[in-house]
Amino acid sequence: MTEEQIVPADIEVGVVGIGLMGSSIIVSLLVSGHQVKAIAPIPEDFEQAEARIAGLLDICAQADLLKYDIAYYTSRLEISMDYSTLANCHLVLECVIEDIDIKTTVYHAITDVVGHDAIIASNTSAIPISTLQQLVAIPGRFLGVHYAEPAFATRFMEITCGADTDEAKANWVFRLAHHWGKEPTLLRKDIKGFITNRLMYAVYREIFHLMDEGRASMDDADKVFRYDVGSWITLMGIFRRMDFTGVGDQIEIFKKTFPGLSNTDEVPEVMQKIVEENGRGIQNLQGLYAYSPEEAKKWEETFSQFNTEIFNLAAQYPYGEAPVNACAVNKVSSR
């Protein structure tokens, strides 16, 4: 764990929680060369884990993401319900559900077995890292490592420090994440709700407000994002886009638009209703839209296919080797 060199093959990583996200993270780590110890706290997950991970490795093989054959990667994975297999891990990623009591139990089980210098990270996107790290013995070794789905085929990662996180440990994870093929953000101050959520929930607040007023429909909003925002976001992000369309004109629009934006704290009624009716989305075929079992399955497959294609498309417009120098400057200056 020196600053000089990071060799994923020499770094053992633990993952606790083998749900959809956990499986995807395990595959990402295997593909990056790590030995992985996976812990399934739930018997149901333990039973399904092997098949689920094999399925994801198969997707990776089809997308040409694998250097070796699938058997090589599975040979480097141990799935267990016994936390003691984590004993030699340098880093343990927790990706269980967003329940602080469950997370507390999990952290105790982890710290009981790992070394004092092992880093512990949560994939949470809901609970502040500063809060979670107080549940862990030696809080300085705790931080947030938030993946985007599917973890093995997305570049995005939020690395987030809590108030007490040891900066050297965060820097090490930041460097390691580049070996995972990530373009991580490194937030040295905790953001409540994390950065993607914060920004997207600003959108959600506004669109529900427009829908309440009968000014826009779900379909309108989805078109806006699919065809307008989608046509530039992967290339430019938001700030370069402002420069591109003319940053000078923006200020007038700020002045006119801000006072009209929703400032509500209320959960939108339509969301409240769905949750009361136990709607969970495509998982139980009932969400903002309705799904047949075939449709739900098709969406999973389609997303996986699309994701591979946008991943490949984005690779033609890399940040580090950007088409113009300004990108590289930006990359350096923000750190």
Add this chain to the structure above:
Amino acid sequence: MTEEQIVPADIEVGVVGIGLMGSSIIVSLLVSGHQVKAIAPIPEDFEQAEARIAGLLDICAQADLLKYDIAYYTSRLEISMDYSTLANCHLVLECVIEDIDIKTTVYHAITDVVGHDAIIASNTSAIPISTLQQLVAIPGRFLGVHYAEPAFATRFMEITCGADTDEAKANWVFRLAHHWGKEPTLLRKDIKGFITNRLMYAVYREIFHLMDEGRASMDDADKVFRYDVGSWITLMGIFRRMDFTGVGDQIEIFKKTFPGLSNTDEVPEVMQKIVEENGRGIQNLQGLYAYSPEEAKKWEETFSQFNTEIFNLAAQYPYGEAPVNACAVNKVSSR
């Protein structure tokens, strides 16, 4: 102009304003089969228009968007500074700068020459349609038709009614827009700031707030959008994404996140400063980032290339012929 059939080749369209956006709109209309009468209110634009449009047609040819050779399309375009060439237009699109006095002058010049049943539309993204339509004789024929850049290679379009817009005319434009290869939204009630802007400005308000607090950098925000949001937005839009990730969990995040979001009406200081320094973005090489002339040119080219590729990628995941029936249902139910 019957409800039965729309044949773009028989419909003459006028465009007033031949800046970057106007040129792009003209090319979109030509490619869709229209005869186009273009008016340049500014001598400088008049001089540059022919070359600019030829350049864009060239891009279309390279992207394989043209049915005929370039000469065919230019033969169907008349560029002039004389409004009387608009006399026979069925539809006139105004795309001059966001200045209400200039727009007033332009509308008078248009209504002086066109027939009473000609539809007049503004590409504005800043001034409410209900306000603009009061500047036009026979306000019922006025509406908003807002393009995304580049107009000839994007599916997004906001069609917006003002309070007095004749719904039959809006429906006709909505149908016509499908002949332009658009997936238009049709807002029957004016939204101040329009829908894309409203939603994106909610993001801008929040990110500037996070930057002010030292919690995130421009680079972080751009990564969030390039690699996270960008990895699903073109496929799913925002609502299906909620279903996909689990709509049931969202409500807890709403409750935790909304109260922390920025509610400010203030223009961010960093934007104020750029405008005071006359920064306009890549146009004058000075914006949120700095650009060399070569970099600015490269960004134009790169955007055009990326846009073609994401357009083609999105075409594999169409809305109407969606991979699951839910999409089609959604499409019907929202109208």
